[in-house]
Amino acid sequence: MLTGRYLHWNQRCIKWLWWLVILGLLASLPIAYERNETEQKTARKVEFVFDYRDLLEISDLQTDPQQFVATQLKEMKRAGVQSMAVYEATLSELRLSRRIEVFSSHEATALTQSPISPNENFTYILFTDKVAQDKLQPLITQTFASLNVKTRPWSFKNQNGMIIEMGLDEANMKPMDPDPITLQMLKEQGFQIVMRMSNRRPFDEAQMDALLGQLQQLGVKRFIVDGETVPGYVSESKPENLEVMAELMKKHHMGLANIELQKTQQKGFNRLAKLLDYNVVRLHSFTEKDGEKLTENLTDQELDERIQGVADRFVLAVKDRNIRMVFLNARAVKNLDKGKILNPLDSIRESLNGPDGAIPRIKNAGYSMGIAERFFPFHSGWQKAAKVVLFVGAVALIALTIAYFIPELALFVFVIGLIGAAGLYVLSPNLFAQALALGAGTCAPTLATIFAIRTARDKLQSRTGSRLGFAIWLLVRTAAISVIGVCFIVGLLNQIIYPLVIDQFRGVSILHLLPIVLAALYWLLFNENLSHRDKIVKGKKLLSSYISVLWVIGAAVIVAAGMYYLSRTGNEGQASAFERLFRSFLENTLGIRPRTKEFLIAHPLFLLGAYLSFKYRNALLLILVGVVGQASIVDTFAHLHTPLMISSIRIVYGLSFGIVIGIGYIIVWEIVVRSWRRWTPSLLKE
Known part of the structure; x- marks a missing residue:
């Protein structure tokens, strides 16, 4: 029943x-x-960002590094690159920028022709000019003082510098606030600045507030996480610093960029994004390895095909995957067959604004070039x-x-x-x-x-x-x-x-x-x-059927x-x-x-x-x-x-x-x- x-x-x-x-x-x-x-109707602007550190590394192999950087910045601006990505400064990067020269104790001994204690392993710095000393010496001193590392003045042939009581290799790795001279120079040349922010320094609310305030004055709207963890991350069970970081970012009107196709998401990113009410844009990365493919031994036709492929890739990323920020990387490559050091900068620019380049096609698809904006659902x-x-x-x-x-x-x-x-x-x-x-x-x-x-x-x-x-x-x-x-x-x-x-x-x-x-x-x-x-019988029959080769x-x-x-x-x-x-x-x-x-x-x-x-x-x-x-x-x-x-x-x-x-x-x-x-x-x- x-x-x-x-x-x-x-x-x-x-x-x-x-x-x-x-x-x-x-x-x-x-x-x-x-x-x-x-x-x-929202988030219709696309931003092309170039890695400024990569440009410095390529310039280090040129006969006139500073002129090379100046020329390349103008060419990139003309090609449609609106923004430069700037990292937290390191001694190594300041050397690439020609702001300082850095020596180990052994190198300083050879330079000065004076004996130094054999038990000493310090880092010696010389500033290249008075402006560099005035802007950078307080920054370097503050950074190493926060690490309880002693610093003191030093000079050679009327060129001022300082001694850091830490080995050269380790000192070169220590992050500090971004180079203020570089930030101001890029701003004056009309570039939007995108910050690469790491979690390598101890999180200090007052220091982070001051840094974000300086970046806000320079027009920084967004940063890209540099490393495996977002600033302020300690562990999943200790989110307090992330909450503080989110409040500071809201205060200074800053958002995040989410790098696509990462093997693993940066730790703390999802939580920070949620605290920011998802003020996030998607970022597509054109890596150094991608750039190397444009420097291989290629015929003119093969190079044109690869440049066209790069342009297609950027257009597809924007149209098909809601990418609003394209991050461009490049690296100098030694080509033994040609006996030259090559870089892909010209090819990258051609992929952006050359014949059938990415930027005109993106504009034709209904987008505009500008600072990447979030979606407003x-x-x-x-x-x-x-x-x-x-x-x-x-x-x-x-x-x-x-x-x-x-x-x-x-x-x-x-x-x-x-x-x-x-x-x-x-x-x-x-x-x-x-x-x-x-x-x-x-x-x-x-x-x-x-x-x-x-x-x-x-x-x-x-x-x-x-x-x-x-x-x-x-x-x-x-x-x-x-x-x-x-x-x-x-x-x-x-x-x-x-x-x-x-x-x-x-x-x-x-x-x-x-x-x-x-x-x-x-x-x-x-x-x-x-x-x-009957269905069960048919199923059993199929399972017990003779299996031929x-x-x-x-x-x-x-x-x-x-x-x-x-x-x-x-x-x-x-x-x-x-x-x-x-x-x-x-x-x-x-x-x-x-x-x-x-x-x-x-x-x-x-x-x-x-x-x-x-x-x-x-x-x-x-x-x-x-x-x-x-x-x-x-x-x-x-x-x-x-x-x-x-x-x-x-x-x-x-x-x-x-x-x-x-x-x-x-x-x-x-x-x-x-x-x-x-x-x-x-x-x-x-």
Whole structure:
């Protein structure tokens, strides 16, 4: 009796679950609109920053270092570099700036030709001019006094200096406030200053307040963390200094830059970003190693191609990944074949403002050059209520998907899912949102493919209507169902921490693979109208089937293809040189590159399978391959640092080109089949 009543309500709930999914879908649309408003109407300025220390290191190998620096600064300004990154000063950097000369005790002995105690290992400094002495001596004295290291005056041939009672190697490493002469010079030349701030000095609130006040007067708006920990970080259990640091940064109107593709986030960064109300911009780093590739032994054509590749990289970072600060590094390289010391500065400038350079293309995309600004999210108060509807709708979608495998579980899974999700929300709201987004994002393409298989199977029985029209309609309908998962991901994960990659949507690999596994499982065991007993028998039969060498080879091919497929997912996926060239061609031609696996493989094969389903039962296998494209549609929007508009256009391009190429596959199929039919009788007669 109880079982019968449950089955009755379970059957009735299927319809209501679909209504809950539709309500969740509708609730996501205004949330998506506000996210798009955030992306399109705030943070539209892009800042190119060059590492000033790198420029000093390159200049140290030139015949006239100071003139080289002056010339390069003018050229960079002309090329569109608006900002210079300045580090906390060290004795080594002050020497590179030609403010001081530094000697060890042994070197000082040789210089002065006077004996020094053999037990002494000190650092000797000579200031290059009176301005350098007046500005830097108090700074150096204060730094080493705070370390309880003694200093005293010293001079040589009427050139003033000082002695630091610490070994040269160790003294060269000690950080101090940034060089005030450099800061003022860069400001006078019209550069915005971006500070590289470390946690290498003991945190002192008064000293940090004074430093940030000086930097504010110079117009500093943002700093980049230099090292593995943010200023003020002690440990996760001792956040007091971070709270003080956040208050000081707010007082002086400063924010952070988050370097993308780091192996590990700097310790304390996420907490400091939260305390700053996410006054953070994303930063893309063009490293010294990247620059070295522009100094290799290359032909003019090869160099032009690499410069073009660098420009493409910067444009893609800004358009596709919400990068608002591009950090440029360079290094001098000894080229033995040419007998020269080379640097990539000219090539970097050409990538910015040369023919088809990055800066004009970024401007054409709707951005402007200037000081990088934070996002100011559009976030109406009603979003909380909308997310409750999304929460219920996501659970309903998961329950519906399970119901297409085991119908009797729909109501049970829905109720247990609501309870479990609510408990997860109490434990961790972020984990709750990610778990539901992953579940909905997995279920939508799975359901879409299941419906496509069922529809194509039914079409095999009726065989009425236009075959091409049916195929196109089925692909578009399947993609539309997959987009339901997109809506839930966008709605549930609409927090600024995701576009800034302060937190990431975990389980993207599962989102790629699980719909394929579930769709294949449905095709193997649930495609036919069998009882549960028959499904179990069929499953046991498959598991106990004779395994031939051909099966082993096929399984190996499938596993290899799956591993390659997963290796291509995410930001760290690898691509061949030819594919990178093809991607670049698509990006430069279309402005937004569709995904290759969608428009070249999955969608065309799906279309061909739907076309052939009028005649061939095994054509369902081609439709099954199409689940890769459906999972890719959802995964495109799971890259939450990519603007919604870009992802949407990418999907439209993928479907449009996929249909065109799929029609090409169909034409080739028809030509081959008709040719076979025409020539086979003639061959048999002969």
